[in-house]
Amino acid sequence: MAGETAATDTGGRRIESAGYRGLVLVMLLLVYTFNFIDRQILGILALPIKEEFQLTDTQLGLLSGIAFALFYTALGIPIAWLADRKSRTAIITISLALWSLFTAMCGAAGNFWQLFLARLGVGVGEAGGVAPTYALIADYFPRSSRAKAMAFYSLGIPLGSALGILLGGWIAATVDWRVAFVSVGLAGLVLAPIFRLVVKEPARGRFDPPQPSAEAPPFRAVLALLRRKPSFWLLAFGASCSSIVGYGMLFWTVSFFARTFALAPITVSQIVGGITFVGGVAGVWAGGWLGDRLGPSNPAAYGRVPAIAYLIAVPFYVTGLLVHNLPVTILLFVVPVALALVWLGPVITAVQHLVPPSMRATASATFLFVNNLIGIGLGPLIIGFISDKLGPQFGDDALRYSILCVLVFYLLAALLMGLASRHLAKDWNR
Template identity: 45%
Template sequence: MNNNTDINKPSENGDIAANDDIKVSPGYANYVLGVLFIVYVFNFIDRQAMSVFIGPIKEEFNASDTQMGLLVGFAFALLYTFAGIPIARLADRSNRRNIIAIGLTVWSAMTIVTGLAKSFSHLVIARIGVGIGEAAGTPPAHSLIADYFPINRRATALAVYSSGVFVGSAIAYLGGGFLREHFDWRTAFIILGAPGLLVALILRFTVKEPPRGLSEHRSNDSGASTFKETLKFLLSSPSWVCLMAGASCLSIIGYGIMMWGYEFYGRIHGMSPIVVGQWMALIIGMGGCAGTLLGGVLADRLAVSKPSHVIRIPGLLTLAGMPFGVAALLVHSSTLSLIFLFPFYMLLNVYIPPMYSANQNLAKLNMRATASAIVLFIINIVGAGAGPFIVGALSDFFAISHGDQGLRYALVATIAIGVIGCGIFALSSRWLRQDLQRVQDGAMA
């Protein structure tokens, strides 16, 4: 991925000096992206592993689906989202690389602690710790990527980074399925958490902190903005408001499938843990990556030729996948269900890179990490938090009349929310051009 820059000059502390003449080699920018991608992979290995072990954890602690929905949802998401704001504020003022390295160390350690939990309440505390650590991951990473890659390549770079969600989830499904088959769930969490400690060292000592605005050859706008100023600026963009409303609805389905899909195929279709892990790794890993990369490449090309379609077309493509999702959940053949799940999940994630790229582009330089944290706050409190909880609560509700089939109808019910979300998301393109121009006019003022 070439950002059309060719040299790399470090400052005395090993970071990149804040000098308008300094450029970064394409190879090094790609290396940074690769390291951040690996960090995000571990982010979702440690996060997603819990979904693989819903069954044995539920059995050991005699928990309900509602309780498990809280554990994999709000127990993680609440502190993840609330801690993300102050951490992102810090990232807009200080060294983003160091913040990510510290966060990775914390969430890896707390994943290991999860395997040592002696009660359900201990599990909740450990998940909260994982959430706090992971809050230091994405907002600083988005800001770093925006500085290493110019606007016409930013969506693709963010797509590569975002695909870490699906690679990490695939590894969690595949490795977790194997571990569930051969080990107890406690051993699994210790094994999955340990490698992240090594990756934190690699990040800290090989990634350099760039000056803000490096890829756009402009300096920081006017000093650090407050959280209130950032939020007010973003809320004044109609395109951003629609973007967030639509993405929030879509995140309910995405996190619902990611956290309950493994249990769905085991409970409804009677598939063995290792077979479910193999299929979910293939579908979530390949399908999610394909959809995300498609969305990134599409957004970058449209940004040059048809800027007004950067959001609209990805939103409509995501909408086109919803019928496949309904079919995947309702058919009684496990083979057909898995076949339908692939195009559904691929198209479900096309909107993600355009959304992240637009968010960075609609924010001022000194707002980017905070803007990313605000997006993650909204999407994770609704998607990662409410999504799994809604599915779990609906599963218990439908179980009254449909038994184990309750989980099937709970997941189907969330697709209607996604259809609405696609429409709102696509609508944001109506104001996108004028809102982007406002940012550029402010930068030149």
């Protein structure tokens, strides 16, 4: 990344300095951090919102899941199709402004349905944030450092999630939950024009071998190519199975600690924010490092690394959920939180390598459509639904057993990633 010293791309054109490319990556990370602050702040604010609007766990799961995922997934592919033809930096800027505006509007909601509609709007905005960025990073960094660059960008997940929990908890405790939404939304609106001024649009595919045609193909052509690549679908459904647990845990971990250990909201925000930051940063960076170290010479590693990580994560989560000791639970949660995010660098990099440069944004959006519709749409909802069903029998412990039930999806994710590893070398775009 920042250490790259090559002055030209594969076409002999001069490229930006390593310092500027590092700045671009930092700006993309900052945007992604706001993406996850706005996406996950609802988790720490769930308790006061539930109390004010008298909601069930299923309704909370709908607000975090379907309300966000519906348009986020539906619009992702057409926006990515546009990003393969138009300025990706402009699309990211507009998306940042939109989701920030709707996040601020969440603070004005007067009931469940108004908040539901505002969350739909957040999903509309965020639909154009991630897939164009994946393609942009692939055109700023050569193959030898893409997994680390993707991993650095993906640090926005633990950073944004942790900041959303910490800031949301602090603002909600000192003022109220509505101010938390308005504050982070306005901050994103300030960042949008700064991003547009700093980040330039690079030439497409400039670090890759010459392609027969640089023109972006129609979506049906991208889909036809992906249909012939089983590794893509195995990676997508494997990631979506893991995201059922991952996104479910991102939303419900705050409520789990609050209910299980009877902690104040500000204390919970500090604990869960710390777990998310430490574990998440370690896991994302480890995945990127392993991807760049093992993947270029053995593409199968892009699938095997996350498969092994999921298998190791399950016993740590099970033990952490069943013990009744707060310090032990905190320590045990850090490990699976890290392992659950190892997949990001390797898998996202693999998706970029399965298609030509002119198809990357659309292929990424197709991957995200499967991953997010299933993961974001169902993860928080399934845990909330099971918790409501178990509530009459287990009370506050119902959430604990609900989370235990969904851990089976990590085992399924490991199986699918392992199967994908067998096809990656054959499916590679060369």
